[in-house]
Amino acid sequence: MINIRTVALLGSALFLVGCSSEAAVQNAPDPIALTEEAAGHYCQMVILEHDGPKAQMYLAGMQNPLWFSQVRDGLAYIKSPEQSAEILVMYVNDMGKAKSWSEPGDMNWIRADEAYYVVGSDAKGGMGAPELAPFSSKEKALEFAALRGGEVKLLDEISAQAVLAPVDEEGSDQ
Template sequence: MIHAKKLIIIASAFVLAGCASEAAVTPTPEPIALTAEAAGHYCQMIILDHEGPKAQMYLAGMENPLWFSQVRDGLAYVKSPEQSAEIVVMYVNDMGKAKNWSEPGEDNWIRADEAFYVVGSDALGGMGAPELVPFAEEDAALAFANLRGGEVRHLQDITQDHVLAPVDHDETNEEVSQ
């Protein structure tokens, strides 16, 4: 009887060790190219129909990313008090490599936690809300802020107020080119 219990304990330890090592070697998902099939998580609209930078986010247990029509929406998901899913990684367009504001790119993704964001500029995102404009290089973010207003921040310095505050959509506010 004691021998059987020892075998069960040893077998359980191997199973648990196998699970732990499997979790430890699970690679972080890579960003995927934006396609015509990608629909916004909140709006369920085609992402490519909207101007400005986008976001994609992988949640634990999901094979495909959630898509966001603008970076602000992705960051709102992250900062929302109701959000409880485990976020594995989030990617945003590097606007320093964007062709222009209307064509932010299909495969110029950078990790959201490594980006420099211009907060408070005159740039509006794809859904018409003030956008948090991401860049891989701090110098590019500073140049954009100098041209369009705002200040450069890291992800950890972006507050709920930056992404969850109500938005007043002004019909006369038109997007200017980058």
């Protein structure tokens, strides 16, 4: 039989777990400016040399972020079944504030879990693969989708298949 003290202890423990995960989110590192030194995690190429939005991700125990030449690559890292590192936060370029597709910006970062993504458009990312275009504004995402195709989704609505599936190399020009 469960007594009131046991229920109170369990409730306190669950509250602390919830608070600690909230604290981890609140204590996540801020995004940093994209510089010439930033190299893509997968390709090890200077990512400023590539068009389209980028991503930066902080993992527990690492002082510097992992950089991704494409948002798709960052989401592939998150959704990969092999991924086991604790992700503190991921940031993506807000394409609603970008000068252009070729100049996504070096400090217009938004949290990946707060972005609206256009999935399935004709946009190609820095490595020539289909890209997911992130926006802080749902309206700007809808405008982009109306011009370039695709549909607007939140991060948890994007399937692993959408970012892990092989890419057709034909027609990979932007």
